[in-house]
Amino acid sequence: MRSSGACVMNGIEFLLDTNFILGMLKVQPEAAVVVSSQGIRVGQCGYSVISRMELLGFAGILEDERGLLRTGCPAWSSWL
Numbered sequence: 001m002r003s004s005g006a007c008v009m010n011g012i013e014f015l016l017d018t019n020f021i022l023g024m025l026k027v028q029p030e031a032a033v034v035v036s037s038q039g040i041r042v043g044q045c046g047y048s049v050i051s052r053m054e055l056l057g058f059a060g061i062l063e064d065e066r067g068l069l070r071t072g073c074p075a076w077s078s079w080l
Contacts, residue, residue: 012046014038018054021047025055025065 023031
């Protein structure tokens, strides 16, 4: 979801949905298409506390993926 401009001061332009983040973590082609077509960069993205809790509790998440979520996803910079 692209911001309407209300959050521009903090640099967040995209509020990422839980399922979209899972798609990125699992390197699903659909997520890659959205990232490339929208020109999304890691510094433009954010996610809610609720999404973080859902992701950390997701049964199919791997420990290294859980680590990415705990550290704020800096490794996504190569993906975004």
